[in-house]
Structure formats: C-alpha cells, structure tokens
Amino acid sequence: MALLPTASALSQTLENVRARVRRAAERAKTNPNDIDILAVTKTLPPERVLEAWDLGLWQFGESRVQESERKIDSLRGRFPEDRRPRWHLIGHLQTNKARKALEIFDCVQSVDSLKLLQLLDKESGRRAQPVSCLVEVKVSEEPAKQGLPLENLSAFLEQATRFPFVRIEGLMGVAPLFDRPEQTRPYFRQLKKLFDRHRALFQSDKPILSMGMSADFEIAVEEGATMVRLGTALFGNRS
Numbered sequence: 001m002a003l004l005p006t007a008s009a010l011s012q013t014l015e016n017v018r019a020r021v022r023r024a025a026e027r028a029k030t031n032p033n034d035i036d037i038l039a040v041t042k043t044l045p046p047e048r049v050l051e052a053w054d055l056g057l058w059q060f061g062e063s064r065v066q067e068s069e070r071k072i073d074s075l076r077g078r079f080p081e082d083r084r085p086r087w088h089l090i091g092h093l094q095t096n097k098a099r100k101a102l103e104i105f106d107c108v109q110s111v112d113s114l115k116l117l118q119l120l121d122k123e124s125g126r127r128a129q130p131v132s133c134l135v136e137v138k139v140s141e142e143p144a145k146q147g148l149p150l151e152n153l154s155a156f157l158e159q160a161t162r163f164p165f166v167r168i169e170g171l172m173g174v175a176p177l178f179d180r181p182e183q184t185r186p187y188f189r190q191l192k193k194l195f196d197r198h199r200a201l202f203q204s205d206k207p208i209l210s211m212g213m214s215a216d217f218e219i220a221v222e223e224g225a226t227m228v229r230l231g232t233a234l235f236g237n238r239s
C-alpha cells in the first residue's frame, strides 16, 4: 500500500515552505505577510483540502471546472460560513464552461481573451454578482502556453473597464520550465514590470501578481509576486 503523507507531514512541509517564502521576501525587501500561498489541489481528494484548511491555508487553486465542481460539492457544509475558502480557477477556461465556473470559483485567474471576458461579464451580470479575475499574460515563447500576448495587455485592460461585472484585480503568469529555476527570473521580472505599469487599471486596493509555482516560487517572490501557486511543494507529486 502506498503511504500517504500524513497531516503532520503537511504541517512540517507548510512550515518549511512558509520559511522559504519569508526568506525570499526578505531578500526582495518586501513584506512576507503580503504574499499569499495558493494551495493547488488539482487531482487531490477533498480530504487534503480539509487538512490544508486546518493548517490555515484558505485559498485553493484548481485547473478544471468539472473536477473542482465534484470536489467543492463534496466539501459543502464543512467550513464555517464566515470563513469559507476562496477558490481560484488557474487552468484554461472554455467559453462553454464559463457559466458553471462562476457557480464554483471566487476568482478566475486565467482570463486571456476579450471573448471570455465578455461572457464572464454577461453571466456575472445575470447572477448580479461581480467576479474577481486576473489576466493571464503569456510571457513564454512556448507556443502551447495559454495567455494574452503581452503586447495586447494595455488595450485589453482599457477595454476591460467597460465590463461592470468583472473586476480585474491583477495579473497571472506561468514561466517556462527550465532545468535551473534561476532561468525563470527574466520572465517574472517582465511580469512585474507589466504589473507596475498597469497598476492604476486594476480594480483592487491590493492588486494581485500571481506568479511562481513549486519549482520557481522563490525566484518569483524575489521578483515581486504577491501570490505563489503551490501544488507539489505542499502535497508531493501528483499521480
């Protein structure tokens, strides 16, 4: 039988990850308390969400609408009403799943087209409930990567202000995969530059720059991430 990491193992791992975030923030001379850890729970069973929540994690990331719907449904009633977790969609959203996504997620981090933005606005309007979004920017040259071409960002954000039911709170980005994490630095630096340049257009007191995953989150924090998205660093390898 395979050994599952126990809750206390997660507690140790989390402590260690938090220390690494803190040290990276100190190197960057930013406040470690301003950096959120998004626990990426894709492929994991709901029990792991509960364990993580018990340890103080309260923001969770999922990649697929269908998988998260089942998971989140099975967790209904397990959290106090005033301390519900916040769910973020970090995977690509197909337009035919936009309506369902709004029933499940508090924040859509993967907005990368005007068509999707328009649809989210229409559906959120129907619900009379604005949705938080991040714009996913494509900083990598890899053809398969999702995201809005970075040269389109200014025009996109200007247009986004016309949609009353989507609140663009910041940017999200994924660096290419490298052998050495250090190689991701220029991509994160570029995202931070775009983030700073467009700060006035984000509809939040505390705009979000979501960048950095398990392999490269310390570099991302050093370059100014306000949110890191961690799966394997917290929960081990996904099967």
Ligand SMILES: *Cc1c(COP(=O)(O)O)cnc(C)c1O
Binding pocket: 040, 042, 063, 090, 091, 174, 213, 214, 215, 229, 230, 231, 232, 233
């Ligand atoms: C899966 C995923 C993550 C987490 O990846 P890890 O390497 O396991 O930390 C973060 N962001 C996105 C967009 C993902 O799809």
